[in-house]
Amino acid sequence: MVMVSGEHAADGGPGAAAVPRARGEWARHWRYDGLPGLDLLRARYVRHSFPRHAHDGYVVCAVTSGIEEVGLREGTVRAGHGGIIMLNPEVAHTARAGAPEGWTYATLYPSHELVAEIAGETTALRGTPGFDRTTAEEPQLGHMITEVHRAAETGNALAADSLLRTVVARLLRRYGGPLPARTPRTAGARTAARARAVLEERMADPPSLERLARELGTSPFALLRAFKGAYGMPPHTWLTDARVRRARRLLEAGRTAADTAVAVGFTDQPHLNRHFTRIVGVPPGAYRRERSAQGRAATGGGRAL
Numbered sequence: 001m002v003m004v005s006g007e008h009a010a011d012g013g014p015g016a017a018a019v020p021r022a023r024g025e026w027a028r029h030w031r032y033d034g035l036p037g038l039d040l041l042r043a044r045y046v047r048h049s050f051p052r053h054a055h056d057g058y059v060v061c062a063v064t065s066g067i068e069e070v071g072l073r074e075g076t077v078r079a080g081h082g083g084i085i086m087l088n089p090e091v092a093h094t095a096r097a098g099a100p101e102g103w104t105y106a107t108l109y110p111s112h113e114l115v116a117e118i119a120g121e122t123t124a125l126r127g128t129p130g131f132d133r134t135t136a137e138e139p140q141l142g143h144m145i146t147e148v149h150r151a152a153e154t155g156n157a158l159a160a161d162s163l164l165r166t167v168v169a170r171l172l173r174r175y176g177g178p179l180p181a182r183t184p185r186t187a188g189a190r191t192a193a194r195a196r197a198v199l200e201e202r203m204a205d206p207p208s209l210e211r212l213a214r215e216l217g218t219s220p221f222a223l224l225r226a227f228k229g230a231y232g233m234p235p236h237t238w239l240t241d242a243r244v245r246r247a248r249r250l251l252e253a254g255r256t257a258a259d260t261a262v263a264v265g266f267t268d269q270p271h272l273n274r275h276f277t278r279i280v281g282v283p284p285g286a287y288r289r290e291r292s293a294q295g296r297a298a299t300g301g302g303r304a305l
Helices: 007-011 112-122 140-154 157-175 187-201 210-216 220-229 235-252 258-263 269-280 284-298
Strands: 027-032 038-046 050-053 060-066 069-074 075-078 083-087 092-095 101-108 129-131 134-136 174-178
Touching: 007 027, 038 060, 038 235, 050 060, 050 069, 050 235, 050 269, 060 140, 060 157, 069 083, 075 134, 075 140, 083 140, 083 157, 083 210, 083 269, 092 210, 112 157, 112 187, 112 235, 129 157, 134 157, 140 157, 157 174, 187 210, 187 220, 187 235, 210 220, 210 235, 235 258, 235 269, 235 284, 269 284
Parallel strands: none
Antiparallel strands: 027 038, 038 101, 050 092, 060 083, 060 101, 069 075, 069 092, 083 134, 129 174
16 A cells, blocks of 8 residues: 555545545546446545546535535536535536645546436336435545445455445435426527537647637637537637546557557647546556556456456
């Protein structure tokens, strides 16, 4: 176990493969093969702040010490010890410390499919399930979230899966609701969707804002307003986030960080490292090693954690 500071042990630590960071900070972002459809992050951050970004799936985190501040379109929310933060897919947000000592948390990133399965078995929600509030004071459920991590770290798939499903089901029953349809309805929303498709297709060599607007038959400022209205961030910020998301998939498939940087449009590996670490919370090399280690364990080539 990597011990970064004296309080590390008291906070529970991030597991055997924690990534050493700045003094007092540690993080582990990984996947346990016994929990398909789920990523896990356990970390303590003090100076680190997450820029505006979004996730493909859901975010459920339990703050175990300090205070986390999450910046949303509607404003800033804060959660301390015993607090839970819930985010739906594609919700643009920032995150940073809300106190000088930073914050420690355990996070679950369940996929669309996993949440839909749990909702279908345990709730009467119709349509796409989601959370209708962002924060809640739920110390007991927060403790269960940390226990999901502990069970996964010790290789106890039965306990980890049982706790995970119980936590998500209870949160959906207490704070769940149907997500609104994402079908673009206005002309501006349709233009934003077309712009997003262009940026996804030409990620490694994107057009300028002026050229993109001209191709879509609109003006640069109109495109900026429409895109931010649809996705909660301007096109250049969204593109950086999208590049990091694609980089994660390439790293998971075994690509090197250097190859991945070029493939997604970053100028070089340090450029990828900087943005990847800011958005994901760990460097790309550590992210790739965790996935490789879990793959070896799943095929009998390594020891399960």
